[in-house]
Amino acid sequence: MKSIVGECRVLISDIAGEEQRVNDLNTDNYGELLVEIKQRIRFAQYEALKTVNKQMIALYWDIGQMIVTRQQEQSWGKSVVTTLSKDLQTEFPDISGFSAANLWRMKLFYETYCHNQKLAPMVREIGWTHNLVIVEKCKDDLEREFYIRMTRKFGWTKNVLIHQIENQTYEKTLLNQTNFEQTLSEEIRNQAMLALKDEYTFDFLELADEHSERQLELAILAKVEPFLQEMGGMFAFLGSQYRLEIGEEEYFIDLLLYHRRLKCLVAVDLKIGKFLPEYVGKMQFYLAALDDKVKLADEDPSVGIILCKSKNKTIVEYALRESNKPIGVATYRIVSTVPQELKDQLPAPEQVAKLLEGVK
Incomplete structure (x- = not known):
């Protein structure tokens, strides 16, 4: 009987100790700490995604620029882009985005903004698919600037952006x-x-x-x-x-x-x-x-x-x-x-x- 009583006392002591630790956590605003850390992690994830997006847009810009330069200086024909697409997809089979159609979009993307010093840096702040929609559907730089800024500010998805353009927002x-x-x-x-x-x-x-x-x-x-x-x-x-x-x-x-x-x-x-x-x-x-x-x-x-x-x-x-x-x-x-x-x-x-x- 004494041993059972002793075990109960130990168990009660352990429970009391656990409650005390929980109380200590509450006293130290553990909940606020957890929320703050989770917010910081999400912010870091978001910043990492933005960095990846900027690098990808910069890569597509450079590819578009190189295609334009070669066509102007060396009179490349359309077949070269098709060949380039096949070689890139062979070399980087796990990376999408190097189809011939997308390479031509990179060329159009560069040509659209290369002479606009205001918009050239801004296009890196929205997604590639958003950029394609704006390039293909907008008719002048002021309209493109509007949709770039609004997409960046309000976080429009691609479908929302298309809807806004089609309804002449x-x-x-x-x-x-x-x-x-x-x-x-x-x-x-x-x-x-x-x-x-x-x-x-x-x-x-x-x-x-x-x-x-x-x-x-x-x-x-x-x-x-x-x-x-x-x-x-x-x-x-x-x-x-x-x-x-x-x-x-x-x-x-x-x-x-x-x-x-x-x-x-x-x-x-x-x-x-x-x-x-x-x-x-x-x-x-x-x-x-x-x-x-x-x-x-x-x-x-x-x-x-x-x-x-x-x-x-x-x-x-x-x-x-x-x-x-x-x-x-x-x-x-x-x-x-x-x-x-x-x-x-x-x-x-x-x-x-x-x-x-x-x-x-």
Whole structure:
């Protein structure tokens, strides 16, 4: 009996010692240490991937340059590239990317950017497949710069990038109507302007031409992921019919989003008809309440988006002129049709270049 009691005492002592060690870990903020180390490891992995990507882009740049140089100086024909591809694949069978088609893409990649000292270093900061999409689908250097910067900033996947180009995000972003110049600080103004488009295409929504605001909202809720993708890819969904209680009255915001880069709440008001000036006053009310009751201390001022079926640009301009809250007015369409005339309405190239400088 005494031996059993002794063993129990030892066991109890071991358990107490283990609990003490756990308590010591908790006392020493072990959980915080673990989180910090895991974050550091992930950061190191990400930096390593970025380094590998930069080296690969630099390699493809050099190969493209060598092909161009040999063709110019030694009059190489197309057959040489085919031969080069076969020899490289034989020498490096475990490395993909040396097909004849890809070698020609390297040549095009180099030719596209070799005379642009601004873009040449920037192309190393996004993936090869992203670069190919931009080279093949964009028509001038300003448009390419826009998509390079936005891909780098917002982490667009290849499919998101293709979607943005096909829906003319470049043109629609540069033509957006906001009052951000007057209402946002210089630090985030350009970033905010580039986060809002003039028009959104919701061709993924299963809606008839005639629909109610509630039907529009429910259709969006059923397709939240493609909706956020069309909005730009950096929005998080916080809720629909977001309730605000003010002066013992209830008010509801159609959609409440959060922009991860701008670090601000974004209220979306859905309208199925044309824009009316009084919508701005209602949105100002929502934004004031969000800033006072919901916004965290380290977040930027809340932003409003009034999303209408149609708008008159002059009326929007007047309605926003005296507003003291950051608001943008955009339109939406259900059917995907691309208005080519947008290109003729773009700001002057120097204005576009200045705006893009704000995207880091």
